[in-house]
Amino acid sequence: MLKLKSLRFRMFVLFFICSLILLTLMTGLYYQRSAEQINARVGAVALRNVSQASQSVDLLLRGYSALTKSVASNPDIQRRVGKKETNNALRTINERMITNTLGAIFYSWQDVQAIYIISETGAVYSFGQRPTQLIDADYASRDWYKKIKGTSGEMMWYGVMNHSLIDKRESSSVFVFGKKMYDILQTKPIGMVIVEMKPTDILNTVTNLHITDNSLQYVIDRSGVAVVTGDSERLQKKLDPSYLDGVTDSSELLKENAKEMIVASDLKETAWRIIGITPKSDLMLERLATQRYYLIMLVMLILLSSLLALTVSNLISRPIKRVIREMKRVELGNLDIMLEMKSFDEINVFVAGFNRMVQRVHALVERVRIVTTSEKNAQLVALQAQINPHFLFNTLDMMYWMIDDDRQRNQLGDVVLSLSHMFRYSSNWDTAELVTLRDEMEQTDHYLLIIKTRLGGHLDFTMDVAPECLDVPLPKLILQPIVENAVIHGLDKLKDRSKASIRIEVRMDKGVLFIDVIDNGIGMDEASVERITASFTEGSGRSRSIGLNNVNSRLALRFGPLYGLRIRSEVGQGTVVTIVIPFFRSMQDAEGMGTS
Known part of the structure; x- marks a missing residue:
């Protein structure tokens, strides 16, 4: 029980008040600084993620472009696709050779779902994960066919589709691209190449944009249609125009509205754009967690300060300090100690027990050493x-x-x-x-x-x-x-x-x-x-x-x-x-x- 006028009580109050003021100021300053750093770090991470994602997607698209060119410029395919053969036996041999060539290219790449070649004569050659494909008989009337038909040999990127564009049996999602084929010698069109890839790689690359679990990631075309996204409900649908405001002003952009933080970056291989959208409520979670952390630490430090102040005040006693000083000498290995002190009966008993303990420890240490x-x-x-x-x-x-x-x-x-x-x-x-x-x-x-x-x-x-x-x-x-x-x-x-x-x-x-x-x-x-x-x-x-x-x-x-x-x-x-x-x-x- 502390007396109000005792030295121990006054030291306890003084130490506690000083610690409380110091801890409160330090906690407030650290929290303010941490909040600023969190905001700056989240923005920097978001821009770095969108830049890395765009570079990864560009690299992936360059690989896909190389795959398409390797099919379109293959000599065996060039020689046989543009040739109209009337002899059934020779036509069968040509089809088999084209299919074998497609198979060789197919197995040299990972994650290829199927490769299709549609000749100018209407013949369709394919090789894919399935042994046989059920070709859409009305492919010539489809928009995708008309788009690639109207090009001059540049790459045509369709994005992720919920099912195959050509094979009616293929119901899994695919990433589709292709280009028009030209005869290298005669520079005339001889058909088109359509490649369907498993969308895992490009979806994983785009998903790296996420900052929180509720972040959304899209790859959109010029018209704002989501061509790549893990959200199947918004795939091949136009995004809210408010997300696109100001995005065209810079290749990389960080903007915020009342509810969301938006980052965007243009792709170099195509006219697409990567967009990442993160709710601000998720970003506040980290600040709230930091705030809770500092409050808990403040309470714990106050409690610790109270305990420390009480301990310090209780330790102010000369006989106890002397015993503690001698105990520290024992800790350092000095066992030749005999403490002599005259004080209260309880202190005298404590000192006598301490002396006996040191003597026994000294004897045991010597015995163990020998x-x-x-x-x-x-x-x-x-x-x-x-x-x-x-x-x-x-x-x-x-x-x-x-x-x-x-x-x-x-x-x-x-x-x-x-x-x-x-x-x-x-x-x-x-x-x-x-x-x-x-x-x-x-x-x-x-x-x-x-x-x-x-x-x-x-x-x-x-x-x-x-x-x-x-x-x-x-x-x-x-x-x-x-x-x-x-x-x-x-x-x-x-x-x-x-x-x-x-x-x-x-x-x-x-x-x-x-x-x-x-x-x-x-x-x-x-x-x-x-x-x-x-x-x-x-x-x-x-x-x-x-x-x-x-x-x-x-x-x-x-x-x-x-x-x-x-x-x-x-x-x-x-x-x-x-x-x-x-x-x-x-x-x-x-x-x-x-x-x-």
Whole structure:
């Protein structure tokens, strides 16, 4: 219970009033700015959408025009459509050849519903989704026929129709266009091409104009008739003239009336125009949603300010502040604290409990540190002991086969000397557990000398290491097991070992050292990579991954779970094993990390 004259109450009132004024002003300014940005953004989005839609429709129409020209200028069609054949057999052959040509063009395009050719002699050739078409016998009296008949070879665009213009069996919607055909050599009309496409592409393109769910999109011709729209009730009907007022003044236009926002853009391929109409009531929804959002945030911030003011006022107490200050020291890891305070009985009990808690935590932390250090050292010793026999077994096996090969027997001395260096390096753990990258590279050179001898010299080994990285400290014997694994499980199984190669790349990024061991062996599929990676965390692995498990476990034990091995592989392309460790500039830094 706060007293009216108490310091806590006065601080609460002052803090609450200041916060309330500040929050109200900030919320009002942000709301006004947001409303202006919403209006500007909606207009910009609408203009950008109509521009993109017009460009997409133009691109689509250019493709349709190319399709029509490919039919009209096809040599086989040109030669046979304009030819009047009296022989029934030859006429049948001509019809079949024209139909086959139409079929080839039909299957080279997507979304074609049907292609029709009407010759000057009245013959009709077609190929479409249906095996056969029921041609309208009165096509010559239809308006569409008369329109294209009166042209001089330019494209005629009819737009989306609720059914086919020619095939009485086709009742689905189609996008129709065509042109008059001329004999290329004699420049005389020989017929016309009519193409009916599925309207999905052009409808989807026009629909991209929508800003809200209630937006309407139309493509209209010069007379204002909607030739393309998803609204089937207004298809091929004239729009309200008020929508068109002022639209002809600009290729792209944004206008508003009392109820709607209208955007329009002219098409370049034809005299059509794209129009998008969005109710203003839908645009207000976003502003109303923003207004509700800011009101809710204002209420929540006021409540939060009240709670914060009450909390701050209640925290003004010297004994509590002192306890909190000492607790923060404990949070930072300082456990050598003994708080002495004389205050109220309740505070004294609280302080005594705090002191006992810190002492117990300090004892537990010390116990855990001792146990963890012992376990870590034991695991490191066990893993280090596991690596030497594993590598020695594989190397002696290679030497056994070299003894039986007369051609390689002269090189056995070099192999034995390299093995001696390697065994001395890998067995000497007493003097140094940490080495430099240069030492690991020399160890790897000795190993690859043995492998290169076994492969008859068919092994390409390259290194890309910056000079400043050669003296970087790292755990001993982590590079050679990775290279050994690449040789045994990657390069040894190649059908053509003459192209076997291993590359080592070293890079440093943001305090982390990355050592990539790259081979062009047989690689692994994704399932194998996942199985090996899973064995890192499960603590088990098959023979293929035991060396990798050892190295990964040593790195994780020394530096933590964020470090270790990362594997990428692709069947037939090879494998990349990346060693990830902290970047240290001196042995002292690395040894401090390993024992902390």
